[in-house]
Amino acid sequence: MSSPQITLQTVxxxxxxxxxxxxxxxxxxxxxxxHIRILLLLGWVxxxxxxxxxxxxxxxxxxxxxYFLVVWLPGLLAYLLYHPVLEVAMRxxxxxxxxxxxxLVTREGDIPGAGALVLRNIFRLxxxxxxxxxxxxxxxxxxxxxxxxxxxAAGTLLVVDEDSTAASFVGxxxxxxxxxxxxxxxxxxLDRWPALEEQTRATLARTLLARIEPQIAPDDLARLSALDLxxxxxxxxxxx
Amino acid sequence: xxxxxxLQSWATSRIAAxxxxxxILDALERKRDHTVAEALRAIELYRxxxxxxxxxxxxxxxxxxxxxxxxxxxxxxxxxYRKPHNWRDRLRLLFREExxxxxxxxxxxxxxxxxxxxxxxxxxxxxxxxxxxxIGLLADEKMxxxxxxxxxxxxxxxxxxxxxxxxxxxxxNNIAVSMFAFVVGIFFGLGTFYIIATNGLMLGALxxxxxxxxxxxxxxxxxxxxxxxxxxxxxLAGAAGMMLGEALIxxxxxxxxxxxxxxxxxxxxxxxxxxxxxxxxxxIEGYLSPDPDFPMLNRAIVGFGFWFVMLAAxxxxxxxxxxxxxxAATQDHGKE
Numbered sequence: 001m002s003s004p005q006i007t008l009q010t011v012x013x014x015x016x017x018x019x020x021x022x023x024x025x026x027x028x029x030x031x032x033x034x035h036i037r038i039l040l041l042l043g044w045v046x047x048x049x050x051x052x053x054x055x056x057x058x059x060x061x062x063x064x065x066x067y068f069l070v071v072w073l074p075g076l077l078a079y080l081l082y083h084p085v086l087e088v089a090m091r092x093x094x095x096x097x098x099x100x101x102x103x104l105v106t107r108e109g110d111i112p113g114a115g116a117l118v119l120r121n122i123f124r125l126x127x128x129x130x131x132x133x134x135x136x137x138x139x140x141x142x143x144x145x146x147x148x149x150x151x152x153a154a155g156t157l158l159v160v161d162e163d164s165t166a167a168s169f170v171g172x173x174x175x176x177x178x179x180x181x182x183x184x185x186x187x188x189x190l191d192r193w194p195a196l197e198e199q200t201r202a203t204l205a206r207t208l209l210a211r212i213e214p215q216i217a218p219d220d221l222a223r224l225s226a227l228d229l230x231x232x233x234x235x236x237x238x239x240x
Numbered sequence: 241x242x243x244x245x246x247l248q249s250w251a252t253s254r255i256a257a258x259x260x261x262x263x264i265l266d267a268l269e270r271k272r273d274h275t276v277a278e279a280l281r282a283i284e285l286y287r288x289x290x291x292x293x294x295x296x297x298x299x300x301x302x303x304x305x306x307x308x309x310x311x312x313x314x315x316x317x318x319x320x321y322r323k324p325h326n327w328r329d330r331l332r333l334l335f336r337e338e339x340x341x342x343x344x345x346x347x348x349x350x351x352x353x354x355x356x357x358x359x360x361x362x363x364x365x366x367x368x369x370x371x372x373x374x375i376g377l378l379a380d381e382k383m384x385x386x387x388x389x390x391x392x393x394x395x396x397x398x399x400x401x402x403x404x405x406x407x408x409x410x411x412x413n414n415i416a417v418s419m420f421a422f423v424v425g426i427f428f429g430l431g432t433f434y435i436i437a438t439n440g441l442m443l444g445a446l447x448x449x450x451x452x453x454x455x456x457x458x459x460x461x462x463x464x465x466x467x468x469x470x471x472x473x474x475x476l477a478g479a480a481g482m483m484l485g486e487a488l489i490x491x492x493x494x495x496x497x498x499x500x501x502x503x504x505x506x507x508x509x510x511x512x513x514x515x516x517x518x519x520x521x522x523x524i525e526g527y528l529s530p531d532p533d534f535p536m537l538n539r540a541i542v543g544f545g546f547w548f549v550m551l552a553a554x555x556x557x558x559x560x561x562x563x564x565x566x567x568a569a570t571q572d573h574g575k576e
Contacts, residue, residue: 008314012290016314065402073408091269111318119508125416125423149426152497153504161311180296180305187304 004145006157008109018109019160021102023140026158030133033096037082044075084121088114092156103161116154123150178236182212186233198226205229212236250295257288265315272325286320289313332559334509340556342510349479349486353436357475360440361447368448375449378442387453394462394530403526411522414470415515418477422484422511426500429485436478443471465539466525468547473514473521476554480507480514517550 008016021029048071050057063071086094091111092104104120106112112120127136127148136148145157178186189196189204196204206221209232224232268274268282293309300306343350368375375384383393401409417435424431450459487503488496524542528534552558 008317010290010313010317012287014290014294014313016293016310016317018314065404068402068405069408105318109314109318111322113323115505115508119504122419122508122511123423123504125420126426153426153501153508155501155505180300180303184300184304 003160006105006107006109006145006159016109018105018157020145021100021158021160022146023137025100025102025160026140026146027137029094029096029100029102029158031096032099033082033094036095037079040082041075041079044078045071048074083124084118087117087121092117093161097158097161101161102158104156105159107155107157109159112154112156116156120150120154120156123148123153126150178212182208183237186212186237190230190233190237193230202226202229205233208233254292257285257292261312265312265319268319269315282316282320286313286316289316335513335553335559336556336561338509339513340554340561342506343554345506346476346479346483346510349482350475353432353475353478353482356433356436357440357471357478360437361444364441364444364446365448366444367441368445369452372449372452375445378445379449384449387450387455390453390455392450392455392458392462394459395532403530405526406530407522407526410525411519414473414518414522418474418514418518419511421474421477422481422507425481425484426488427485428488429482432478432481432485435481436475439474461536461539462529464536465528465534465542466521468543469517469550470521470525472547472550473517476510477514480510483507513553517553520546 003022004020005017006020008018052067052071053059083094087104097103104112106116127133127150129135139148140146147157151157185208189208193201206229209216209221209229264285289309289312293313296306296309386393421432421435424435447456447459450456483503484500484507487499491499493499493502528542549558555561557563
């Protein structure tokens with residue numbers, strides 16, 4: 001089953017398809033963000049508690065008026081406002097979304113405004129019900145465009161933004177002097193390098209290098225180690 | 241082979257445009273106030289990328305180059321078509337025009353929710369006045385014991401919890417309740433109905449219970465300074481929630497999803513003002529309300545004075561909106 005897509009229609013008539021992220025990628029981004037939020041909260045509380053208690057970490061007496069405001073409030077604010085603040089500041093992304101290769105867009109494919117992003121987060125109150133985001137997860141699984149209630153309210157979609165190095169690939173491929181097909185093949189092989197068997201990737205790398213650099217003698221190619229082959233291919237893409 | 245060579249020479253000719261694409265896109269995305277020259281350069285790049293993408297798609301439809309160019313093109317499109325970022329004008333428009341407009345549209349829902357709240361409070365009063373044992377369902381044992389011993393639960397609040405902490409916890413709780421009253425409107429308005437009715441019922445019941453022990457005046461004294469606006473704001477959030485429910489029951493757009501999205505975007509604007517009002521309420525409730533030395537008259541002045549400020553904010557006049565000229569409108573109507 002192919003992933004659902006939305007079409008970004010442009011005035012030039014060259015439309016772009018954006019792939020909508022599925023429940024797995026969405027959950028992956030959320031789990032990363034949740035860990036960052038927890039670490040921020042615990043890190044702040046631990047650090048300020050240490051300062052507050054003079055290194056002992058345990059409160060010896062009743063805390064004074066500033067305790068809650070200094071130790072707990074900033075940590076809780078960071079935990080609760082993490083998503084709305086970062087999504088607005090990073091234009092529909094968060095560190096978790098970036099790592100999972102997704103970003104938020106409007107139904108037209110544009111960057112959502114601050115109002116929509118805040119509204120999306122207010123509806124977490126519903127999506128997180130009754131526990132572990134059951135409502136949100138269910139709507140993501142059941143809806144065609146994999147959206148939670150917050151996305152329905154704000155008119156946002158989570159789309160795949162995996163290839164964050166797309167622009168640099170275009171630039172690198174252009175500078176290398178290779179044909180677009182050759183650059184494509186090299187990048188494909190480099191991306192799949194860890195997943196391929198050693199013998200297979202070495203064979204593929206030697207075949208590719210033999211075509212791109214016909215001046216290299218076959219014996220010299222055969223002597224190159226896996227690491228050398230990889231470095232050589234990578235160098236081809238970044239060559240000025 | 242010649243196709244390949246042609247493509248290669250064409251790609252080579254585009255090196256200058258593509259080599260710094262990543263850097264250019266990053267810079268364009270990061271900046272919000274571009275100069276005219278930068279904007280023109282971006283549009284030129286957008287057109288050129290569109291042409292390049294179109295060529296690459298014809299020759300390498302499934303290739304990485306095609307995907308990469310499409311992605312860069314989409315990023316540039318988003319930069320060019322994003323709304324102008326002038327937050328001062330945006331806020332001015334929001335508070336002067338948009339929120340008053342939403343309030344006008346929400347008038348029937350506001351009236352309905354206010355009536356529901358008043359009726360529920362009346363019902364709560366009647367229930368506890370008629371069946372005093374029912375207070376056990378609405379208040380906790382500590383609270384009930386305290387009142388029975390002639391001590392209101394708000395007494396000593398000033399000394400037990402610091403005002404700053406009290407304010408923050410109260411305002412956070414109130415904002416959460418208001419937002420909850422709004423979002424549960426998604427259950428076709430029934431969630432909001434339940435939240436408003438429960439809150440009204442509890443308020444009426446608590447006043448009836450304290451009245452039975454001769455302490456209703458004390459409770460009123462505590463509530464007066466912050467409660468007038470706080471309860472009004474909860475009703476406003478409830479009305480916004482009702483709007484969501486109504487959008488799902490009687491869609492105003494082609495689909496229920498569109499109708500819901502439209503209603504949520506509209507009602508969400510009002511929530512921003514509600515949250516701001518609740519922050520002030522939280523500080524009044526944390527600093528003034530628990531202070532036993534703060535006289536009743538002053539509480540009434542603060543409570544109703546702030547309520548008028550709220551009205552001015554809801555009509556936009558607090559932010560410089562001019563009153564609508566009814567005479568002019570009547571004249572125009574007469575001409576027609």
